[in-house]
Amino acid sequence: MSTVTTTYKVTGMTCGHCEGAVNSEVSEIDGVTEVKAVASTGLVTVTSTRELDDEAVRAAVDEAGYELAGRA
Structure with a gap:
């Protein structure tokens, strides 16, 4: 099975809790x-x-609770 990897720019993340919230959603x-914020x-x-x-996305x-600024 092939996979696609895309990177996005998200504004407002400041800590590990932020990363966890984005990863979860x-x-x-x-x-x-897989998600890595x-x-x-x-x-x-x-x-x-x-x-x-x-x-x-x-x-x-x-x-x-954050904002997607677009693809990186």
Whole structure:
């Protein structure tokens, strides 16, 4: 099975709790197999089984309480 890795820029993350919240919400998106949020860089790397809909990622990041600035 092939995977797609996409990196997004998220604003507002400042700590490990922020990373956990984003990881948790984004991992709920259908097809996502791995999420790695890094507060110090504001980057979230998502590995999935297919190309993700950016709006689905935006909604998940929103739900976590942060803002998706776009793809990095």
